[in-house]
Amino acid sequence: MQTFFSEEHRKHFPQAELSGGQFVTPYERPSRVEYILRRLNERGFDTPIAPQTPDMTVLRGLCDPGYLEFLETCWDEWVAEGMAGEIIAGNFPARRMQISRPPRNIDGKVGYYSLASETAITAGTWEAALSSMASAQAAQRAVAAGARAAFALCRPPGHHATADMYGGYCFINNAAIVAQMFRDQGAGRVAVLDIDFHHGNGTQDIFYGRGDVFFASLHGAPEDAFPYYLGYADETGAGDGEGANVNYPMAPGTPYAPWAEALEDALARIRAYGAEALVVSLGVDAYKDDPISFFKLDSPDFMDAGRRIAKLGLPTVFCMEGGYAIEAVGINTVNVLEGFNGA
Amino acid sequence: MQTFFSEEHRKHFPQAELSGGQFVTPYERPSRVEYILRRLNERGFDTPIAPQTPDMTVLRGLCDPGYLEFLETCWDEWVAEGMAGEIIAGNFPARRMQISRPPRNIDGKVGYYSLASETAITAGTWEAALSSMASAQAAQRAVAAGARAAFALCRPPGHHATADMYGGYCFINNAAIVAQMFRDQGAGRVAVLDIDFHHGNGTQDIFYGRGDVFFASLHGAPEDAFPYYLGYADETGAGDGEGANVNYPMAPGTPYAPWAEALEDALARIRAYGAEALVVSLGVDAYKDDPISFFKLDSPDFMDAGRRIAKLGLPTVFCMEGGYAIEAVGINTVNVLEGFNGA
Ligand SMILES: [Zn+2]
Ligand SMILES: [Zn+2]
Numbered sequence: 001m002q003t004f005f006s007e008e009h010r011k012h013f014p015q016a017e018l019s020g021g022q023f024v025t026p027y028e029r030p031s032r033v034e035y036i037l038r039r040l041n042e043r044g045f046d047t048p049i050a051p052q053t054p055d056m057t058v059l060r061g062l063c064d065p066g067y068l069e070f071l072e073t074c075w076d077e078w079v080a081e082g083m084a085g086e087i088i089a090g091n092f093p094a095r096r097m098q099i100s101r102p103p104r105n106i107d108g109k110v111g112y113y114s115l116a117s118e119t120a121i122t123a124g125t126w127e128a129a130l131s132s133m134a135s136a137q138a139a140q141r142a143v144a145a146g147a148r149a150a151f152a153l154c155r156p157p158g159h160h161a162t163a164d165m166y167g168g169y170c171f172i173n174n175a176a177i178v179a180q181m182f183r184d185q186g187a188g189r190v191a192v193l194d195i196d197f198h199h200g201n202g203t204q205d206i207f208y209g210r211g212d213v214f215f216a217s218l219h220g221a222p223e224d225a226f227p228y229y230l231g232y233a234d235e236t237g238a239g240d241g242e243g244a245n246v247n248y249p250m251a252p253g254t255p256y257a258p259w260a261e262a263l264e265d266a267l268a269r270i271r272a273y274g275a276e277a278l279v280v281s282l283g284v285d286a287y288k289d290d291p292i293s294f295f296k297l298d299s300p301d302f303m304d305a306g307r308r309i310a311k312l313g314l315p316t317v318f319c320m321e322g323g324y325a326i327e328a329v330g331i332n333t334v335n336v337l338e339g340f341n342g343a
Numbered sequence: 344m345q346t347f348f349s350e351e352h353r354k355h356f357p358q359a360e361l362s363g364g365q366f367v368t369p370y371e372r373p374s375r376v377e378y379i380l381r382r383l384n385e386r387g388f389d390t391p392i393a394p395q396t397p398d399m400t401v402l403r404g405l406c407d408p409g410y411l412e413f414l415e416t417c418w419d420e421w422v423a424e425g426m427a428g429e430i431i432a433g434n435f436p437a438r439r440m441q442i443s444r445p446p447r448n449i450d451g452k453v454g455y456y457s458l459a460s461e462t463a464i465t466a467g468t469w470e471a472a473l474s475s476m477a478s479a480q481a482a483q484r485a486v487a488a489g490a491r492a493a494f495a496l497c498r499p500p501g502h503h504a505t506a507d508m509y510g511g512y513c514f515i516n517n518a519a520i521v522a523q524m525f526r527d528q529g530a531g532r533v534a535v536l537d538i539d540f541h542h543g544n545g546t547q548d549i550f551y552g553r554g555d556v557f558f559a560s561l562h563g564a565p566e567d568a569f570p571y572y573l574g575y576a577d578e579t580g581a582g583d584g585e586g587a588n589v590n591y592p593m594a595p596g597t598p599y600a601p602w603a604e605a606l607e608d609a610l611a612r613i614r615a616y617g618a619e620a621l622v623v624s625l626g627v628d629a630y631k632d633d634p635i636s637f638f639k640l641d642s643p644d645f646m647d648a649g650r651r652i653a654k655l656g657l658p659t660v661f662c663m664e665g666g667y668a669i670e671a672v673g674i675n676t677v678n679v680l681e682g683f684n685g686a
Binding site: 016018019020021022023078082083084085086087088089090091092093094095096097098099101103104105107108111112114115116117118120162165167201205222223224225226227228229230232 | 359361362363364365366421425426427428429430431432433434435436437438439440441442444446447448450451454455457458459460461463505508510544548551565566567568569570571572573575
């Protein structure tokens with residue numbers, strides 16, 4: 001399986017994450033990918049290929065134009081306004097406030113286009129997010145050209161980002177971009193399977209009203225885990241998308257057996273749906289020692305999960321999402337890919 | 344004019360405010376009231392009276408029970424969860440997320456019940472907020488008993504707080520409590536006039552669907568100023584409240600002349616409405632040197648504003664809100680009261 005990866009990810013290197021009322025060193029940090037690259041190499045995977053320049057057309061088709069302009073210009077505006085720190089949201093359109101009037105002031109714009117305040121934007125965030133998307137796009141093209149599967153080693157991750165909001169370390173929803181590319185190239189139905197510990201609220205939100213992209217997510221129950229306000233089992237899609245969204249919220253301490261049962265159910269649903277291509281939001285923060293999560297998967301479980309996913313027999317693009325138990329991230333991520341390859 | 348004031352305000356003394364991507368010493372700090380107390384004394388006002396214990400009945404009638412329970416218990420839950428800093432919201436129900444399912448996790452609850460992430464909650468915040476409300480209640484009772492006016496030197500302030508969210512340095516909406524007390528005691532119609540630089544989004548939100556409390560706010564335009572997502576001129580009330588809400592958003596650099604014109608318009612609207620009692624959300628951050636605001640009022644302008652308000656001839660309770668140009672806060676606040684007294 002070919003890996004696609006851009007060194008440009010380093011341009012997104014925030015120093016601060018708001019956590020527990022303090023600034024901590026961000027869990028989502030550049031070194032995460034180093035562990036994955038090393039493990040890929042140890043296990044004999046081909047050398048990662050750097051992607052071409054990003055294709056902006058699909059991005060512009062999927063996202064709010066004001067949001068994309070914001071991502072591109074916010075750092076300069078922030079600095080011009082004399083702000084001393086990195087960009088962190090200090091306010092937001094709370095319930096019953098205006099949600100269709102973006103402010104002119106940069107501090108207000110930041111709140112308007114964010115869905116959480118833990119995630120910092122820095123000088124290079126936009127370029128890094130584009131390079132991450134470019135890796136996802138290159139992986140999609142490799143699969144469209146006939147590869148059984150490809151791995152986009154995306155950083156920053158994407159599954160929390162909506163068409164108009166960043167947060168949860170995510171800015172551009174890479175998995176959604178890949179799903180849309182499959183659709184644009186003629187696949188009638190596409191599925192996104194999100195196995196990251198956190199609910200893929202961004203992906204769900206983007207496709208919630210559409211019947212042509214199925215979304216399934218296994219995650220910590222929203223009552224107990226970020227993003228807290230989406231990911232309930234009764235969120236099944238709306239309008240044309242009714243029935244094309246399935247959530248598997250699970251309780252703190254969930255071990256592999258019930259998680260694998262949920263995975264099998266999701267795979268059965270994707271099979272029944274008739275997907276012609278699969279996008280996997282590959283987070284490995286379901287790992288037992290992940291510092292910000294609460295499932296109890298062990299490293300061999302990730303290999304088993306990869307084997308199960310492979311049995312769908314679909315052209316598959318893996319997009320890297322979360323995973324914060326730094327050293328184990330490499331092993332667990334590559335275990336999924338090896339399980340998939342060996343099946 | 345009698346002042347009501349509780350020393351308990353000191354129990355709310357956060358060390359951190361999220362501003363410009365950094366933690367800064369909060370603009371809303373205990374010393375603000377010291378300048379007001381000193382000026383009141385200098386100008387011959389009577390010694391402030393400490394309020395009795397707070398009346399919880401009106402509070403429970405006005406607020407979401409889950410929100411009040413949250414305010415009372417959040418600090419202990421936060422500490423029990425092992426959080427190291429003060430309580431600061433790191434997430435929130437963004438648009439298109441669930442807004443009627445409060446999470447179980449304390450980190451999620453904080454986001455659910457907040458409308459901004461600049462405001463920290465500490466060990467004593469709940470007690471301080473209750474003492475602030477108690478001052479407002481004591482002032483209301485003094486006016487109900489026959490005084491022409493009374494001054495509630497409230498800290499923390501209240502006008503940004505809704506029935507279910509804190510933020511903008513506010514936890515309990517003191518002005519709304521006072522308005523409700525006038526109603527409960529038999530006043531047919533009550534008006535709240537908010538002259539703080541910031542839009543009184545909480546007060547507007549609480550009474551937006553009601554015709555028995557009129558709300559008027561003079562403030563920095565939401566495109567340019569916190570709270571950014573409410574305070575537009577076309578927000579005129581809903582249902583029974585249609586026509587009982589009026590906003591005067593004004594541009595950066597607005598000096599006293601147009602501000603006074605807006606004030607006269609608001610006063611005319613309140614007169615026409617037929618209010619029997621008046622609550623003034625008295626912020627003095629419209630002052631030209633306020634560090635977080637952008638109007639250009641000078642100190643004598645506040646005295647003139649007080650004179651104009653007095654001409655309504657209504658029983659009036661002043662509730663202290665914002666004002667952050669520390670030394671000038673005393674002069675400007677007392678100027679409003681002296682202007683009112685002398686009219
Ligand atoms: Zn995650
Ligand atoms: Zn203010």
